[in-house]
Amino acid sequence: MIKRNSPTARAIAPALVVGLLAFLLTVDLNTQNSASKINATRRSELAAIVAERQKSTAALESRLAQLRAQVAAIAASAGSATLRNLQGTMAGIEAASGSTAVSGPGIVVRLADAASTDQSVNQQDSRIQDVDLQEVVNALWDAGAEAVAINGQRLVSTSAIRNAGSAVLVNFRVLTSPYLVDAIGDPSAMRASFEASTIARHFKTWEQVYGLGFSIEQPSTVQVPAYTGSVRFRYAQIQNAR
Amino acid sequence: MLVVLSLLVGIGLGVGLHPVVPPSWAPYLPMAVMAALDSVFGGLRARFEGTFNDRVFVISFLSNAILAALLVWAGTRLGVQEMEIAVVVVFGVRIFQNLAAIRRILFHA
Known part of the structure; x- marks a missing residue:
């Protein structure tokens, strides 16, 4: 066992402390490095998700417009008087509700x-x-x-x-x-x-x-x-x- | 000699094992490192001035590092915003002072 005030202890203890500092420094560098890496990857992942969702929304919207145009075309081709009457009412309601x-x-x-x-x-x-x-x-x-x-x-x-x-x-x-x-x-x-x-x-x-x-x-x-x-x-x- | 060896072993361990501190601890490690750096430069300065004391060195190294991290931890718990700044300012100034003293002794300038 090494005595507290022995020459060996006096030489080793400060050296160990300096080694500890070096270790702490490198651990800190590692930690900061990985933290910034995680943040960067997370951000790009989220951005990719947002872009993808926006694309699918745009696709769905164009499909919706297509279907609505189809419905309008079918309704227009059916030509009874009552239907045309109803269509006139509907056009007014649509304008008021904001769907045209x-x-x-x-x-x-x-x-x-x-x-x-x-x-x-x-x-x-x-x-x-x-x-x-x-x-x-x-x-x-x-x-x-x-x-x-x-x-x-x-x-x-x-x-x-x-x-x-x-x-x-x-x-x-x-x-x-x-x-x-x-x-x-x-x-x-x-x-x-x-x-x-x-x-x-x-x-x-x-x-x-x-x-x-x-x-x-x-x-x-x-x-x-x-x-x-x-x-x-x-x-x-x-x-x-x- | 022993000091340089220990320094290299410490760097080797840190680089080789690649240990990473958990994210919840991440803000406190840099504080401990700041305090530790200050102690080491203080020790170096004392060595040059001939007033080096190994007990003071070891105890101040450990207590400064632990206290700095604890203080910041307690500060965040108590709602003190940016407690890190206190540690950074205090130890930053001290590190500069120590480095200036070492420079004066080494280069007489």
């Missing part, structure tokens, strides 16, 4: 994130948030809009506008700045009413303070595409069907 593309006079509200990423400004303040879009859309409905779409996503009765990270989701689609809110309705009346709304006045201030993009355009025709998502209700049932 519509166009007409209207306005386009353009919202954009601040161009400069000034570090002194809160990141949330320099970005368009879900609530901004919600309030703009509400103001447009209030101003008499008949059909509204954000970046080509038609708003229907089940549409949600919400944040997902730094992007905004509408109808479960990721949208990014700039956001174009198309609204069909009486252009001059809608524009006047919208410009007088609280959110429009806020945006005029925010444009100055945070550099957010905000403009209202009035093209001759506004195109609002059809809602492309599922419209089948699984739980809600029609009451007192007459």
Whole structure:
């Protein structure tokens, strides 16, 4: 047994400690290395999954459009008077529910994130948030809009506008700045009413303070595409069907 | 001689066995390494200044490393954000001071 104060112990103990340091250092290097590797592989895996899902969604959507066109063609070829009558009613209902593309006079509200990423400004303040879009859309409905779409996503009765990270989701689609809110309705009346709304006045201030993009355009025709998502209700049932 | 041998054995073990710390421990190991590095440079400095004491060296090495890791662990438990910064600043400054002292002795500059 080696005594605590023996010359051997005095030589060995510090050496062991230095060896321990070398060991700890290499273990730490290993650990940091593998950790960054795991993160990188995980990220690329997730990205691949997202890309794949987006592709399959696009494929399903084009199939849905095909089938809908088929249904329309079959319905059109069957030519009884009652059927045509019903089709007229259906066209009106479809336009109102958002399942057909519509166009007409209207306005386009353009919202954009601040161009400069000034570090002194809160990141949330320099970005368009879900609530901004919600309030703009509400103001447009209030101003008499008949059909509204954000970046080509038609708003229907089940549409949600919400944040997902730094992007905004509408109808479960990721949208990014700039956001174009198309609204069909009486252009001059809608524009006047919208410009007088609280959110429009806020945006005029925010444009100055945070550099957010905000403009209202009035093209001759506004195109609002059809809602492309599922419209089948699984739980809600029609009451007192007459 | 013995020190260099031990150093090489330590590196050899770390590279050869390729041990990895579990992810939940991963934040605390770098803290212990910082403290350990400081102790070793402190020991080297003391050696050059002629005040080296093996007991102080061994005890300060172990206690600094363990305390640094424990402190960060306790800090995260208590909700102190970024406790690592305290360890990094304190031991970082000390490592620089030790290195500066060693440089002064070795190069007289």
